[in-house]
Amino acid sequence: MTIISNSTSAFYERSSLDIADLRSRAEGLQADLSRGQRISRSSDDPVGASRLRQLQRTDQLSQIDVANAAKATTNLQLTDSALGSFADYVTRIRELTTQAANGTMTDAERNGIGQEIAQIRGNMIQLANSRDAQGGALFGGQSAGAAYTTDAAGNVTYAGTGTSGDLPLGDGQNVTRGLTGPEFLTLPTGSASPDLLTALKTLSDALQAGGAAAQQAAKDGLAALSQGMDQITTAQTVVGTRLAWVDLTTERRTNLTEMRAGEETDVGGTDIASTVARLQETMTVLEASQASFTKLASLSLFSLLN
Amino acid sequence: MASDLLSIGRSGAQAARIALDVTAQNIANASSDGYVRRSVRLAEVSSSGGIGTIGDVSLSGVRLDAVVRNADLFRQAEVRRTGADSMRADAEVAGLENIQAAVEQSNVYNSMVGFESSLQQLVGDPTSTSLRANVVEDARTMVGTFNIAATALQSVGTGLRFEATDGVTQVNTLSGELARVNLRLARAADASSDQTALLDQRDSLLQQLSKFTDVSATINTDSTVEVRIGGSSGPLLVQGGTAGTLGMTTVSDGTITFAVSGFAAAPAPANLTGGSLAGKAQALTKLAAVQTRLDGLADSLAKTVNTAQGNGIDLSGAAGQPMFSGGPPFTAASLGLAMTDGAKIATAASSDVAGSRNPANLNALRTALSASDPVGGMDGLLFDISGTVQGRTVTRDALKTIASGAQVALQAQAGVDLDQEAVNLVRFQQAFQASGKVMQTAKDIFDTLLAIR
Numbered sequence: 001m002t003i004i005s006n007s008t009s010a011f012y013e014r015s016s017l018d019i020a021d022l023r024s025r026a027e028g029l030q031a032d033l034s035r036g037q038r039i040s041r042s043s044d045d046p047v048g049a050s051r052l053r054q055l056q057r058t059d060q061l062s063q064i065d066v067a068n069a070a071k072a073t074t075n076l077q078l079t080d081s082a083l084g085s086f087a088d089y090v091t092r093i094r095e096l097t098t099q100a101a102n103g104t105m106t107d108a109e110r111n112g113i114g115q116e117i118a119q120i121r122g123n124m125i126q127l128a129n130s131r132d133a134q135g136g137a138l139f140g141g142q143s144a145g146a147a148y149t150t151d152a153a154g155n156v157t158y159a160g161t162g163t164s165g166d167l168p169l170g171d172g173q174n175v176t177r178g179l180t181g182p183e184f185l186t187l188p189t190g191s192a193s194p195d196l197l198t199a200l201k202t203l204s205d206a207l208q209a210g211g212a213a214a215q216q217a218a219k220d221g222l223a224a225l226s227q228g229m230d231q232i233t234t235a236q237t238v239v240g241t242r243l244a245w246v247d248l249t250t251e252r253r254t255n256l257t258e259m260r261a262g263e264e265t266d267v268g269g270t271d272i273a274s275t276v277a278r279l280q281e282t283m284t285v286l287e288a289s290q291a292s293f294t295k296l297a298s299l300s301l302f303s304l305l306n
Numbered sequence: 307m308a309s310d311l312l313s314i315g316r317s318g319a320q321a322a323r324i325a326l327d328v329t330a331q332n333i334a335n336a337s338s339d340g341y342v343r344r345s346v347r348l349a350e351v352s353s354s355g356g357i358g359t360i361g362d363v364s365l366s367g368v369r370l371d372a373v374v375r376n377a378d379l380f381r382q383a384e385v386r387r388t389g390a391d392s393m394r395a396d397a398e399v400a401g402l403e404n405i406q407a408a409v410e411q412s413n414v415y416n417s418m419v420g421f422e423s424s425l426q427q428l429v430g431d432p433t434s435t436s437l438r439a440n441v442v443e444d445a446r447t448m449v450g451t452f453n454i455a456a457t458a459l460q461s462v463g464t465g466l467r468f469e470a471t472d473g474v475t476q477v478n479t480l481s482g483e484l485a486r487v488n489l490r491l492a493r494a495a496d497a498s499s500d501q502t503a504l505l506d507q508r509d510s511l512l513q514q515l516s517k518f519t520d521v522s523a524t525i526n527t528d529s530t531v532e533v534r535i536g537g538s539s540g541p542l543l544v545q546g547g548t549a550g551t552l553g554m555t556t557v558s559d560g561t562i563t564f565a566v567s568g569f570a571a572a573p574a575p576a577n578l579t580g581g582s583l584a585g586k587a588q589a590l591t592k593l594a595a596v597q598t599r600l601d602g603l604a605d606s607l608a609k610t611v612n613t614a615q616g617n618g619i620d621l622s623g624a625a626g627q628p629m630f631s632g633g634p635p636f637t638a639a640s641l642g643l644a645m646t647d648g649a650k651i652a653t654a655a656s657s658d659v660a661g662s663r664n665p666a667n668l669n670a671l672r673t674a675l676s677a678s679d680p681v682g683g684m685d686g687l688l689f690d691i692s693g694t695v696q697g698r699t700v701t702r703d704a705l706k707t708i709a710s711g712a713q714v715a716l717q718a719q720a721g722v723d724l725d726q727e728a729v730n731l732v733r734f735q736q737a738f739q740a741s742g743k744v745m746q747t748a749k750d751i752f753d754t755l756l757a758i759r
């Protein structure tokens with residue numbers, strides 16, 4: 001009884017469904033290509049989208065680590081150059097003290113040397129109170145004010161905190177941002193003076209006072225100066241190591257950033273070659289089904305019956 | 307009773323005319339929605355001979371027995387069932403996509419990461435006023451995005467409930483219409499073209515009803531239909547000429563329930579499992595869960611930050627004040643920014659002095675935040691929503707394919723095939739011409755008899 005087991009409306013419905021499906025698939029592929037991103041909404045690939053979110057979060061936090069590392073590097077370099085100046089001053093004072101220890105020196109000459117040492121000490125106090133890149137005390141730890149205070153008699157007291165504090169460099173790594181004054185100015189236990197600045201004051205006072213004690217004070221001072229120099233060079237080594245550590249973590253962070261960027265492209269990027277191929281395939285099928293639809297739709301018995 | 311050639315020819319011509327009419331009707335309605343192909347069933351008119359006339363010839367031609375509607379009840383039920391499933395999935399996915407857009411496009415996640423990173427940046431220089439201002443501004447952005455997400459979710463809920471209310475109205479209109487069709491069907495003559503039109507209307511109404519809710523239809527012997535919703539044991543919606551009223555109730559958390567009143571004293575609760583109404587109810591249930599989780603994240607974040615603030619001192623040395631207002635308990639909608647001055651951020655420990663660069667309390671805050679991990683929670687929430695959307699989309703596409711398959715199967719059986727109608731047109735035209743020839747023959751015979759002289 002039935003010629004073709006297909007009603008006219010069923011044929012049209014099926015054809016339109018197929019063609020609409022192909023069309024929407026082609027449009028989806030085209031959108032992927034023009035965006036360069038495979039994922040426009042999280043539901044396109046929930047796992048990939050979540051991974052992308054985590055990568056972007058890590059990336060953003062890593063940029064802060066870069067800023068922190070730059071801050072730490074600046075402060076450590078400031079510390080390093082200040083330490084270099086300290087070392088120069090101590091060398092100069094050592095020359096002067098060696099002259100003063102000479103028995104042929106007169107009291108007047110020793111007095112002059114003592115005054116010069118007092119001047120240099122003043123410069124060293126200024127240097128110890130220098131500021132870091134953020135405006136805080138470079139050698140004052142985490143205190144808000146100056147690192148050292150000087151009283152009317154010229155005695156200095158450390159006013160900062162015990163440590164300089166750490167800066168996070170990412171991945172749980174930290175670096176100590178600088179040195180506190182006592183960390184390189186304190187003399188080893190057993191010395192005549194507690195720290196270098198006090199020792200210099202004792203030395204310059206004794207030289208300016210003159211007399212027999214002056215030559216002995218100069219000899220004692222040489223020992224303290226040599227210990228102070230040791231402390232300063234040790235501190236320079238520490239700072240150098242910290243700078244190397246910051247460089248190491250920066251390099252590691254750069255590698256990780258590159259890796260993350262690669263993964264982001266892998267997870268979220270469009271694979272151009274395969275997408276274009278699939279688009280071409282879909283277009284071919286679409287054109288074929290459109291052509292066959294027009295051919296089939298024009299097949300009507302009515303046009304043949306006269 | 308003898309036979310009458312002329313009247314036999316006349317009945318044949320008449321039957322062919324009716325068949326041609328039905329064919330023309332089929333062609334005219336080839337693309338009408340819900341039209342089921344008709345065909346005519348013809349029956350012979352004859353009588354057996356009575357006493358004494360056995361062996362007599364008593365032929366009286368042909369008559370129209372019935373206009374047959376080529377509908378398959380099973381395929382129609384399949385179209386309703388699969389259509390209801392597909393509509394449910396469609397409505398659910400649409401609702402879920404809106405929920406996803408509300409949470410994702412409000413950029414809550416990004417702003418939370420922004421707040422997190424500005425806190426981390428502050429560690430580098432805790433006394434910097436610009437970095438402190440940055441933290442406050444990022445906190446403000448985050449509060450804003452939480453509020454936006456909450457508002458967007460609320461409007462998704464309002465939209466879904468509005469559409470569901472409209473759906474309920476449509477269901478009630480359709481069920482009332484169905485009850486009227488039932489009444490007229492009970493009075494229509496059997497196998498008449500009037501009845502077939504009513505049956506078309508009945509099936510079309512049932513199919514429309516199945517877009518909103520899952521319909522369980524029982525066809526009675528008088529062709530009237532009894533409709534239950536929410537499964538075959540669900541409450542009655544239409545029985546004979548009576549239609550119940552579907553009602554919707556909104557629960558305090560924004561989810562909806564349905565009940566039918568009119569048949570029993572108390573409204574009978576309907577547990578819809580298909581149709582767009584069920585899909586909207588499911589989307590609203592998910593929406594309530596998402597809102598609860600978002601509020602939980604806002605609450606955890608604000609509480610952690612405010613507690614940490616209380617443990618430290620700010621730039622001026624005063625005890626830290628809460629950063630967020632609107633709780634406890636905080637919700638995504640109520641969350642507000644209490645702090646406007648960056649100097650009030652308590653970065654230093656309570657043992658420090660004013661202006662201290664010690665970030666101990668800030669570090670404690672960051673540790674507490676990474677322990678409660680609201681950013682990770684937000685990622686989890688987004689993953690949950692998007693995973694649900696993706697899974698449901700796959701289900702929806704599968705159900706759509708099944709539904710269109712069932713639709714095409716019904717169309718193939720009940721729809722009009724124009725080629726076949728073309729053949730019928732030729733066939734019945736020939737039948738009409740043949741019957742005309744019969745009448746011509748009858749006239750010729752009559753003329754022959756008259757011509758005998």
